[in-house]
Amino acid sequence: MSFSKKVTIAQLASEANVSVATVSRIINKNGYVKPETREKVIKAMEKLDYQPYVKKFEDNSLRSKSLLICFPDFRNPFYGEIIEGIQATAFSRGYLPFDFQASNPRNALKEYEFIMKENNFCGLLLAHNVSNTELLSQLRLRYPIVMCSEHCNQPNISFVSIDNTYAVQTAINYLLSIGRTKISFINSLLTNNYSRLREKGFHDAMTHAGLSIPADWITHISDINFEMAVSAVTRILSGENHPDAFFCVSDVYAAAAIKAIQNVGLRVPQDISVVGFDNIDLSRMTVPSITTIKQPSFDIGQQACNLLINLIENPSAPAEHILLNTELIVRDSTSARINSKNN
Amino acid sequence: MSFSKKVTIAQLASEANVSVATVSRIINKNGYVKPETREKVIKAMEKLDYQPYVKKFEDNSLRSKSLLICFPDFRNPFYGEIIEGIQATAFSRGYLPFDFQASNPRNALKEYEFIMKENNFCGLLLAHNVSNTELLSQLRLRYPIVMCSEHCNQPNISFVSIDNTYAVQTAINYLLSIGRTKISFINSLLTNNYSRLREKGFHDAMTHAGLSIPADWITHISDINFEMAVSAVTRILSGENHPDAFFCVSDVYAAAAIKAIQNVGLRVPQDISVVGFDNIDLSRMTVPSITTIKQPSFDIGQQACNLLINLIENPSAPAEHILLNTELIVRDSTSARINSKNN
Incomplete structure (x- = not known):
């Protein structure tokens, strides 16, 4: 099996006749790009058979390089962009991200424990609330675990979230x-x-x-x-x-x-x-x-996945608690009151 | 590790003071239920620690009972309900569904081939378009494969879709x-x-x-x-x-x-x-x-997952091509023209 040669961002930019910065914004989903421009870059990607992430699928150790990524609900559209961020990091570092939702949220940690034990997953990324923090801490003694977006205040569990x-x-x-x-x-x-x-x-x-x-x-x-x-x-x-x-x-x-x-x-x-x-x-x-x-959903996913892989590759890495910046985006659903405040 | 006792739908209905049919509609996400009623049933589920699916996590053969479920894009909200249907079937039949998106859509089948070979997955459910139908047919000779929603016309590949x-x-x-x-x-x-x-x-x-x-x-x-x-x-x-x-x-x-x-x-x-x-x-x-x-997204997921598990458990099961009914739902974005047709 072979994956084709790596196409560079510069080649894509040249093919699409846009700047390298524009291609980078599209790949990293970071910043606005006009739909027409995006279309041009996507066409260039298709033409050149661009592979967004460095592949390490030839690596024989891949069977022990699967990540278990746990969500509370795939119907909540909030998670789509977080998944994209997780994927970007996982693939670029040679890991495979598998997304999972527990059959019973109240027993989720026990399901993960069972899955980690019986399968080849080498790390656990949790994107949901955990009420049983004691069990979580116990699990952490045995497996690399990082929380993403939702988190609890266990000093030994790394997380990436917002304030x-x-x-x-x-x-x-x-x-x-x-x-x-x-x-x-x-x-x-x-x-x-x-x-x-x-x-x-x-x-x-x-x-x-x-x-x-x-x-x-x-x-x-x-x-x-x-x-x-x-x-x-x-x-x-x-x-x-x-x-x-x-x-x-x-x-x-x-x-x-x-x-x-x-x-x-x-x-x-x-x-x-x-x-x-x-x-x-x-x-x-x-x-x-x-x-x-x-x-910053894409970044949250990306950074959380980075922390998890760091922990897999260096089990003594200290826990990190990262809060990323949010931003108020004013659109059309808000406007000043015309009457007095006390109306 | 233990999972708690099974709570019946009848117990839930009694606790929530609603009919069994209402609880069933909520569990199967089939038909409209008033939000207040839904809240009552959810509270009853929480109180009784209801587990929606029969668990078979004690089963030691579970390590060979993982399903690889492949989507083209987790940001397209269409897939949320299909995932729910797949999960309902997988869990109830003692399988674990893991959702995955290929790092490169143009080489997706090669990635799946690698993952199936190196990991413990026993079946592959594809929810996206496949252009290389020849490679798909070859893969099918080695692994149970079913297509879901999007499909191609390979006689040996089962699918569940719509007309x-x-x-x-x-x-x-x-x-x-x-x-x-x-x-x-x-x-x-x-x-x-x-x-x-x-x-x-x-x-x-x-x-x-x-x-x-x-x-x-x-x-x-x-x-x-x-x-x-x-x-x-x-x-x-x-x-x-x-x-x-x-x-x-x-x-x-x-x-x-x-x-x-x-x-x-x-x-x-x-x-x-x-x-x-x-x-x-x-x-x-x-x-x-x-x-x-x-x-019928939930049903599509449910039936496709059933076909896949049938194929895993009975490798000689014939391919089935199932088209489920769709329904036109008229809401507020359409109305009759007031002027003549030829205006």
């Missing part, structure tokens, strides 16, 4: 700056670490601004599920007094808020502004497009 | 029935089998109705990519004469069409109606929601 609390404070402060003070908070269940950290960010920012809101304007949804979120937002809108903004911990919830608000005949962003979280593709697809917190 | 041509004819005939005759067709590249079959359905229906359209109203996009589709639709709308409907082979393209149409100040569905394909979650999230062809 959830700070990210939410930034978003709430932005809403306050455009005169939105009656803010409803659409959260996931507090069993998730990220949900607790984001709720803290919400409370911190509101308290700092001297604002309070009705208790039932904070709601917790058990799943990243559009219909459940539409119901929750509709219920909040049915009260006598309604919020002038929704802050949602997922773009899926934000799309649901937009739908629910328009369903009751109100306008987004004029009557009620909406902010989401993640910057998944969906945030650009809705009308209005969604103001959101951009997670 | 793409018929599905598109149905959608076009529906558009014609509501007076939409100037139909633009937004397709993927014709290297995909499904794209060729759907384009045939489009031509058949238009020819049967005695209609023709400008050649540049049929467009082929190289990826399931929102921005590329917005560009393509915008270009079509920039012509002097514009379509009164778009038929799109993906709901992602349909969301892009809605965005592009609204960007130029036209209304969906009144001025231009839009039909998508797949019935992914996105089709309910946009405003207006998207009229679409529902693929």
